[in-house]
Amino acid sequence: MTTADKPLWTPSPERLAGTQVMALIAAANARHGLALKTYADLHRWSIESQGDFWSLVWDDSGIKGEKGERLAIDLDRIQKARFFPDARLNxxxxxxxxxxxxxxxxxxxxxxxxxxxxxxxxxxxxxxxxxxxxxxxxxxxxxxxxxxxxxxxxxxxxxxxxxxxxxxxxxxxxxxxxxxxxxxxxxxxxxxxxxxxxxxxxxxxxxxxxxxxxxxxxxxxxxxxxxxxxxxxxxxxxxxxxxxxxxxxxxxxxxxxxxxxxxxxxxxxxxxxxxxxxxxxxxxxxxxxxxxxxxxxxxxxxxxxxxxxxxxxxxxxxxxxxxxxxxxxxxxxxxxxxxxxxxxxxxxxxxxxxxxxxxxxxxxxxxxxxxxxxxxxxxxxxxxxxxxxxxxxxxxxxxxxxxxxxxxxxxxxxxxxxxxxxxxxxxxxxxxxxxxxxxxxxxxxxxxxxxxxxxxxxxxxxxxxxxxxxxxxxxxxxxxxxxxxxxxxxxxxxxxxxxxxxxxxxxxxTRHGGLIIHGRSDATLNPGGVRIGTAELYAQVEKIPEVLESIAIGQDWEGDVRIVLFVRLRDGVMLDDALVDRIKRQIRSGASPRHVPARILQVADIPRTKSGKITELAVRDIVAGRGVKNQEALANPEALALYKDLPELKV
Missing domain, CATH: 3.40.50.12780 (ANL, N-terminal domain)
Structure with a gap:
């Protein structure tokens, strides 16, 4: 087994046995006559028997209030569903x-x-x-x-x-x-x-x-x-x-x-x-x-x-x-x-x-x-x-x-x-x-x-x-x-x-039953009709020591979409042909040869929301010549000016 095939951490048997998940499994088994053994078993039951699961969480967690008779109603219609419709709590x-x-x-x-x-x-x-x-x-x-x-x-x-x-x-x-x-x-x-x-x-x-x-x-x-x-x-x-x-x-x-x-x-x-x-x-x-x-x-x-x-x-x-x-x-x-x-x-x-x-x-x-x-x-x-x-x-x-x-x-x-x-x-x-x-x-x-x-x-x-x-x-x-x-x-x-x-x-x-988030759907990149999440690019680009952070967008170009990558580099580092080549090779080998950026540009700052998330959509709009409607939503709206009317993106 290679290092990549090994987990980074596994709970010890003692730690696993002492978790509140295992205590909840025991409580579910005792209350409902089940034979759950693992988190996966518990999860399966929790979505098959939603009323019973959330009622157990209420009791096991010691929620203060009156639960009421009905546990859940209209579960077959997601927008109409109601949990504990008779409950009273604060x-x-x-x-x-x-x-x-x-x-x-x-x-x-x-x-x-x-x-x-x-x-x-x-x-x-x-x-x-x-x-x-x-x-x-x-x-x-x-x-x-x-x-x-x-x-x-x-x-x-x-x-x-x-x-x-x-x-x-x-x-x-x-x-x-x-x-x-x-x-x-x-x-x-x-x-x-x-x-x-x-x-x-x-x-x-x-x-x-x-x-x-x-x-x-x-x-x-x-x-x-x-x-x-x-x-x-x-x-x-x-x-x-x-x-x-x-x-x-x-x-x-x-x-x-x-x-x-x-x-x-x-x-x-x-x-x-x-x-x-x-x-x-x-x-x-x-x-x-x-x-x-x-x-x-x-x-x-x-x-x-x-x-x-x-x-x-x-x-x-x-x-x-x-x-x-x-x-x-x-x-x-x-x-x-x-x-x-x-x-x-x-x-x-x-x-x-x-x-x-x-x-x-x-x-x-x-x-x-x-x-x-x-x-x-x-x-x-x-x-x-x-x-x-x-x-x-x-x-x-x-x-x-x-x-x-x-x-x-x-x-x-x-x-x-x-x-x-x-x-x-x-x-x-x-x-x-x-x-x-x-x-x-x-x-x-x-x-x-x-x-x-x-x-x-x-x-x-x-x-x-x-x-x-x-x-x-x-x-x-x-x-x-x-x-x-x-x-x-x-x-x-x-x-x-x-x-x-x-x-x-x-x-x-994933094959382990876990999940990878590849970015927001509305920010995914789609050159030639092949989608890739922006997070996949960032994971490769930010392996380069000179790169502090990056942001990628899709630019409409000649009837298709081309990927444009902006990088913020360490102090004193300038983007030259050698660094551009290293970034492209890293993306080609680590992510996808189909998604190597057509243009890579250095910027001094990357716009982000107040909660610290970079905002691809705002950059995409500025590059396309569209205004950003609500710049007050950004922590650093002045950064948008760095992406406006760039001559490198006209060719």
């Missing part, structure tokens, strides 16, 4: 799982600020916020919006809103004025919480002018949260605004009150990236979000009460919503805000080491950047507490897998995961009972009837196709905001295949 009640002096939230803001909040302190802050919101007239169904960093106060604001059935929506404070208004302007929040500023890469970023402009246009009441010490001065510039301290000052902490509401009570509004127009407002329900995310924390990640969980995320990415659900599992959350490479390149590993993190969650781009920065945490940090590393945002390359096992930790469950804002969770992710194979996502999530279909709607194996989900699941959106007839919702997921969720990822089952 998301915040389930997340405020404890009320003691142990840490619930541990915050680090670069080297500028740190804060630990106990469960008791978190409950007290939520209580005071709840009372203040009620006094402000916030009721069930009202929207509460927050332009906040990943701080403890943000979680408390969300929990206070959820406790009374209000709908919470957040974005990162680095969003521009137009980007915030394109999102929050659609949902008309009754309360708007904003930070006075933040730190990034050691720089002090004052938010005052932006907050004043946004608050004036949103129209609701504004509360300013301190970070830079400017909250009082900023509140004085906005009519009716108060600081957080003044907002909650009249109220003493008491027992938090929880409104138990229907399973599909709207909880979160998340947003599509918005690079092709005004962002879609995706509404997620309390019950489905809770049940799905508790399932992922407990069984897919094998996290246990008391474990310390870290995810590098902002409040503008759905992984923040994912992370906070760990509270329902009794986890302590590690929150970091700022640059992942400041004040030193290993700052995230410093944080996770110091706080004895069990989960280190991040993006594939961070892993690639850490690799290219020469980080070797295995030799510089004590990661003895670390059991799990997860990666999402884009496909994790085989080189990324190898770097984790060679330079981070050998005995580690590394899970590449994929899902999205659309489902506030994952379709495919980790299986703590199974081996990890290089470049592969391990498994479809429990309860998720995931498959790969060809263009004719037929399932395929070890062949690229469209990622679909053929049965309903609890965390499907409740609706889109301002979509009364549901046409936008249907168009987003159900027009390609009848009665089947079409996710828009280009994917492939």
């Amino acid at each position: 998301f915040a009640e389930n997340l405020l799982a404890r009320d003691d002096d142990t840490p619930a939230l541990i915050f680090q803001g670069e080297d500028k600020a740190s804060l630990t909040m106990s469960w008791r302190e978190l409950n007290a802050l939520v209580s005071r916020l709840q009372q203040a919101m009620r006094a402000e007239g916030v009721e069930r169904g009202d929207r509460v919006a927050a332009m906040m960093p990943n701080r403890p106060e943000t979680i408390a604001i969300m929990l206070a809103a959820a406790s009374m059935g209000a709908i919470f929506s957040s974005c990162s404070p680095d969003f521009g004025e137009r980007g915030v208004l394109d999102r929050f302007g659609q949902i008309e929040p009754k309360l708007f919480f904003a930070i006075d500023g933040y730190w990034y890469a050691g720089k002090r970023i004052d938010n005052a002018a932006k907050v004043v402009a946004i608050a004036a246009q949103l129209g609701g009441r504004c509360v300013i949260v301190p970070y830079l010490g400017e909250a009082e001065a900023l509140a004085g510039q906005i009519r009716g605004a108060r600081t957080l301290e003044a907002f909650i000052a009249p109220y003493a902490a008491r027992q938090v009150e929880f409104a138990r509401l229907p399973f599909n009570q709207p909880l979160f509004i998340l947003y599509s990236s918005g690079t092709t127009g005004v962002p879609k407002c995706i509404v997620h329900g309390a019950g489905g979000t809770l049940l799905q995310l508790v399932k992922e924390h407990r069984y897919q990640c094998d996290l246990k009460p008391g474990d310390r969980s870290f995810y590098f995320t902002t409040c503008g990415w759905m992984m923040w919503n994912w992370l906070v659900a760990g509270l329902a599992n009794g986890e302590t959350l590690l929150l970091f805000d700022g640059s992942p490479f400041h004040p030193v390149p290993g700052v995230l590993f410093d944080f996770v080491t110091r706080e004895k993190g069990v989960l280190f969650g991040t993006s594939a781009k961070y892993i690639d950047a850490a690799h290219k920065a020469g980080l070797t945490p295995r030799t510089t940090h004590d990661l003895s507490a670390l059991r799990l590393m997860t990666s999402t945002g884009s496909p994790l390359s085989p080189e990324g897998f190898r770097w984790v096992y060679e330079e981070v930790k050998g005995d580690l469950h590394l899970a590449s995961i994929s899902g999205g804002t659309d489902i506030v969770s994952c379709f495919v992710l980790g299986d703590p009972t199974a081996p990890v194979w290089s470049g592969e996502i391990q498994a479809a999530g429990l309860g998720m009837a995931v498959d790969v279909w060809n263009d004719d709607g037929k399932p395929v194996r070890e062949e690229k196709g469209e990622l679909v989900c053929v049965k309903p699941f609890p965390s499907m959106p409740v609706m889109f905001w301002n979509d009364a007839d549901g046409k936008k919702y249907t168009a987003a997921y159900f027009e390609r295949f009848d009665n089947v969720w079409h996710h828009g990822d280009f994917a492939e089952w």
Whole structure:
């Protein structure tokens, strides 16, 4: 057996036997008289007996609420399906799982600020916020919006809103004025919480002018949260605004009150990236979000009460919503805000080491950047507490897998995961009972009837196709905001295949039963009618040491499509004929001779969304002479100018 035929990691028999997946298998067998033995058995049962499976997850996870008599209805029609239609629960009640002096939230803001909040302190802050919101007239169904960093106060604001059935929506404070208004302007929040500023890469970023402009246009009441010490001065510039301290000052902490509401009570509004127009407002329900995310924390990640969980995320990415659900599992959350490479390149590993993190969650781009920065945490940090590393945002390359096992930790469950804002969770992710194979996502999530279909709607194996989900699941959106007839919702997921969720990822089952995501379907490259995912090219190009990152598009050319590759190189490196030749040879041998780029150009920057994803569609539009409708959706819209009217692409 060659090295390529061997898994990178396999759980020990002791570790496998102790997983919560095996405990759930035993519980399913006992309750239903089954003989399940493996994760694959459990997964098969979970999609064949959906009501029974999700009911077992509810009970085994200790969900607080009334489940009701009916477990699921209309499962044969995916858009009409409803889970637990008689249930009553409250998301915040389930997340405020404890009320003691142990840490619930541990915050680090670069080297500028740190804060630990106990469960008791978190409950007290939520209580005071709840009372203040009620006094402000916030009721069930009202929207509460927050332009906040990943701080403890943000979680408390969300929990206070959820406790009374209000709908919470957040974005990162680095969003521009137009980007915030394109999102929050659609949902008309009754309360708007904003930070006075933040730190990034050691720089002090004052938010005052932006907050004043946004608050004036949103129209609701504004509360300013301190970070830079400017909250009082900023509140004085906005009519009716108060600081957080003044907002909650009249109220003493008491027992938090929880409104138990229907399973599909709207909880979160998340947003599509918005690079092709005004962002879609995706509404997620309390019950489905809770049940799905508790399932992922407990069984897919094998996290246990008391474990310390870290995810590098902002409040503008759905992984923040994912992370906070760990509270329902009794986890302590590690929150970091700022640059992942400041004040030193290993700052995230410093944080996770110091706080004895069990989960280190991040993006594939961070892993690639850490690799290219020469980080070797295995030799510089004590990661003895670390059991799990997860990666999402884009496909994790085989080189990324190898770097984790060679330079981070050998005995580690590394899970590449994929899902999205659309489902506030994952379709495919980790299986703590199974081996990890290089470049592969391990498994479809429990309860998720995931498959790969060809263009004719037929399932395929070890062949690229469209990622679909053929049965309903609890965390499907409740609706889109301002979509009364549901046409936008249907168009987003159900027009390609009848009665089947079409996710828009280009994917492939592997011979190990795992999955590879080859990129977004709408960004796949198709010269000569032969499709290839952009991730396949990036995996090869970024093996070249001089290449920091790359982006590929298809350019309409002479009745066909030609591939154009842009590369961002290390400082001091220029793209010459020799490097172009090496890149082409790497793609030809490692990916496909049919997909060698016709043009390779050097650029200083690559446009990306606020959540850090590179955006091929925006570059494709600029190269084609089309405008990008919503540049505010980008973290670095100025980068688009680098791709406009390039003479090299006229010939």
